[in-house]
Amino acid sequence: MEEIQSLIAELLSGDDERAQAAVKKIAGCGPDAIPPLKVLMESPDADTRWWATWALSQVDDPEVPCMLRPMLRDPEMSVRECAALALRENACEKAVPELVDAMNSPDAFLSHIAAIALAALGERATPSLIKVVEEGPHHAQLNALRALATIGDPQSIPALMKVLENDSVLMEYWANEGLDKIGVGMQFFQT
Template structure:
């Protein structure tokens, strides 16, 4: 069973098992053991990343999910690069885990990959991708505005919701235009974004 995760602080090396043992626990199929291992592998730094990278080619999506879960504990560009790659995984749960990881540790390099998921049929994945883009903030604004202008309806809604979560005055003209759209959700999130920047008015609550 895969489950959402919470990033923890680095654990003292003296209490951590060997890397081989941790990798064995991570891929054991036992959630409790895998979660404990996922939190500890980051203590092994680059060596840990390299070992995790070899498991990303596993045919078992559960193993790939736990790899992403563990990579989310690292503060290292190589870990972020691997997480971004898994946004294209064939398993939706693995993609969701990657988007959640990028929400917790944003990386501007992920912007085009996350934007591509805003219109995904899996609405949880699209929602998590939008949250990750919101966490990235202004570096994502240009791409989000492009989706608002030219994207499909569901992708536009997720884009505006993302824009509403952070302040970037570059989005103001587009948000004002959306107040005249024939879409309650677009209007709602546009108004939320403008209010968050101190220039909006609340017209209604969505039903």
């Protein structure tokens, strides 16, 4: 525990290189590092919450991905972005509602990485991504289409086909990419 406390001090040193080195060592401590990191994730200081979120995401424990969920609702944008980035590598199906909210955010980076995190869930995220395509703001629709194209789930065919009627070249592009990945592409238009 003493080692973890000294690593936490390095994590919060204010020096990004030292903090990143501490993250790697904290991850090596495994589940023992989780309790102090969870405490730091509740700090009033946004930088502390950011580093705690990132460090937690590097700990190899099956419970970690779902522990990142609350950070997607953090008041600080950079912490939300960090959590979405972490969930890209640590998929958590329970985080789908928070990731969809993040994808609908006006922040372009957050929206993009939330979509990537949803794509990492594969077919489990398809229904939520389809809903964003149908109801979300334009930038979120584009990110959802990109994610659906990455996943290539046949469930998305009707939504992708409907997008082809849209006037947006980018939306049409990603719909075609998704249809091609699924293996239908232009087959719908052959006579």
